[in-house]
Amino acid sequence: MLDIAEVAGRSGLAASALRYYEQQGLISSTGRNGLRRTYAPEVLPRLTLINCARRAGFTIAEIQRFLAATPDDTELRAQLADKAREVEADIARLTRMRDGLHHATVCTHARLVDCPEFKRTLATPDAHATDACCTP
Structure with missing residues (x-):
């Protein structure tokens, strides 16, 4: 123990x-x-x-449901699929940010936000995406 x-x-x-x-x-x-x-x-x-x-x-409530889930809990499985899509979007956003930060460490532009590579790295795949917080 x-x-x-x-x-x-x-x-x-x-x-x-x-x-x-x-x-x-x-x-x-x-x-x-x-x-x-x-x-x-x-x-x-x-x-x-x-x-x-x-x-x-x-x-906490979602974790409680997940920990108590059984194989026939179809509603929870649908919610988990939705959450998986959210996590994948977060991963994509964070990957873009990571790549932009890596580029920022070696970029020679006078203003980082003017760097085409930096802009490309952070740009969302869909310019109209709602998580466009990483689009300069």
């Missing part, structure tokens, strides 16, 4: 986040060692999944 401090250290999450996730039903402790909560080692991969989902924009 791992106590809450060990889980916090290994997961990179604050103990308060672990208690919150437990309160929300995302994880569960196996008991207590004195005043400290204890967790089974299997909580660490679950926390990795939760953390990844949070960073991808999933809400």
Whole structure:
């Protein structure tokens, strides 16, 4: 068994986040060692999944549904497909930003925003896209 401090250290999450996730039903402790909560080692991969989902924009409620999903939950599967498309759009946007930042480190234009390569790197595939925040 791992106590809450060990889980916090290994997961990179604050103990308060672990208690919150437990309160929300995302994880569960196996008991207590004195005043400290204890967790089974299997909580660490679950926390990795939760953390990844949070960073991808999933809400706590969405993660709760995902963790409780069964193969016949067709509504959830449709929502996951929608979320996958959102994540792919985010990846494309962030990739453009990364490429633009890499170019910015070597660009010799007096004003970076005037550089055709920089503009091309950040341009959205569809100039009318709603995530055109990266289009100079």
